[in-house]
Amino acid sequence: MIKAVHNASRRTFLRSLSIFGGLFIAKHSAAALEGDRQHAESFSVVAGPYLQTNFGNEMCIQWITNADAHSWVMYGSDPEDLHLKATGNPELGLLPLGQIHRVTLRNLVPGKTYYYRVVSKEVLDFQPYKLSYGDTLSSDVYQFVNQDVAKSKVSFIVLNDLHEKSGAIERMLALDAGKTRDFVFFNGDMFDYQVDEPQLLAGLLQPISKAFASNVPLHYVRGNHETRGVFARSIAKYFKHIGYTAFTLGPARFIVLDTGEDKVDSHPVYGEVVDFDGYREEQAQWFAQEMQQPEFTKAAFRVVLMHIPPFYSEDEHGSVHCATLFNPLFNTAQVDLVLSGHTHVHKIHAPNPEIHRYPIIIGGGPQDGERTLLRVDISQEQLDVEVLNDSGKKISEYRIDRH
Known part of the structure; x- marks a missing residue:
């Protein structure tokens, strides 16, 4: 939860896609319009967080917001003490702003359980010498195990x-x-x-x-x-x-x-x-x-x-x-x-x-x-x-x- 402070053969099946393609496009267009309406109402996380990794003591956390935001992850090995902070990778010294947020936690301890929450602060206006923020969203606390690559199974x-x-x-x-x-x-x-x-x-x-x-x-x-x-x-x-x-x-x-x-x-x-x-x-x-x-x-x-x-x-x-x-x-x-x-x-x-x-x-x-x-x-x-x-x-x- 995010808080503020969406019996056929393969050949026959593929033919059916071309027949009903117009219906699918209409369905997705309607979903897009609904997404626009939600965006106009309030700043929100529309998907995630979701985890990805190639293991090796790293964990990538991604989530999607319906407006541009500055985002980060608070994490630690104690759910009551998320004292570590990670942001997206900077490019040329600039931290990412946008709607697709990706933060990678690095140098994790093999076999340890970690707890985290994602945080996004809405960007309302970005002027050359002034950045104005709106609401800040903070998720519930989630957990994952940083799998030891040397595990036996x-x-x-x-x-x-x-x-x-x-x-x-x-x-x-x-x-x-x-x-x-x-x-x-x-x-x-x-x-x-x-x-x-x-x-x-x-x-x-x-x-x-x-x-x-x-x-x-x-x-x-x-x-x-x-x-x-x-x-x-x-x-x-x-x-x-x-x-x-x-x-x-x-x-x-x-x-x-x-x-x-x-x-x-x-x-x-x-x-x-x-x-x-x-x-x-x-x-x-x-x-x-x-x-x-x-x-x-x-x-x-x-x-x-x-x-x-x-x-x-x-x-x-x-x-x-x-x-x-x-x-x-x-x-x-x-x-x-x-x-x-x-x-x-x-x-x-x-x-x-x-x-x-x-x-x-x-x-x-x-x-x-x-x-x-x-x-x-x-x-x-x-x-x-x-x-x-x-x-x-x-x-x-x-x-x-x-x-």
Whole structure:
């Protein structure tokens, strides 16, 4: 709370998007108008706070206000004594002002629980020699654990391809209520396409902030649908990472790849303004270096998360390009598991020595009865995946023993 002192096949499903696209745009335009009305009424936090991290004793805290503000975080190891203060990163000596607030807490102690509140002071008028402030908003006190990267076990869940179905994200997260997780991973296509900020807030940032993200960090990689629409060029501002990255937690090294679009770059719908081939090639070069790093080679398990799987995703250009670029590297690097989405059909593909020497697990979605939640638990000796459908029934499981 913030106080002052929002059963179809994949191919059939995608066709339906073009039929009802006008309705979606109208819906989001109405949401934008409502956001403007709220802005005119009072200064408020419209989403967050939500946590993101690559671990390594740092935690990024973000939140969104409906007007420009100067913001900071008060934090400490005692909820009654939040005596430490952190602000956004200055650029050329200037602290950030705006509506999207990002503050990173650094030099945290491994394994320690931290408490924090976010504070935003509205900027009413900014003259050359006078800055006038309005209301100051101060949140409740939240908490998170700064996970020790040397911990012996890691546990997380994966959601994918929800395509902003009404209430789906809340229902899927509720299936894991009461469980302790180190992070929550969104493996792409949480949306149909990117329209505006109200869509992003209502479709993701607001529900996850209420459900878990103020206390447990999220990771989010784009699917092909997050690359579409005018607002696709703006969503990176709302996340510490939305593209490719790597991090270590416990016995696992995690590789996150941003697989981009599934169509050729020259497709007319892209209007000659994309270069996903080049972007995927950049990631392949990066991964070739990553697989040589001690954090990768010494890990008990090496897990890749990528929206478009390297195989079993028809013959669209993006799928074929992923297989061509990444599969030889995965085989050479002895990747233990690839977690994907995109096909809208859950399937576990065991290793195939002639093609891919690693298992590929694909999450389902987005229709009722087809959505999945993947629970992943990794220790020094084994990796376990349990797959639930959207009614909470376990529909499959898979175990990998350490080589």
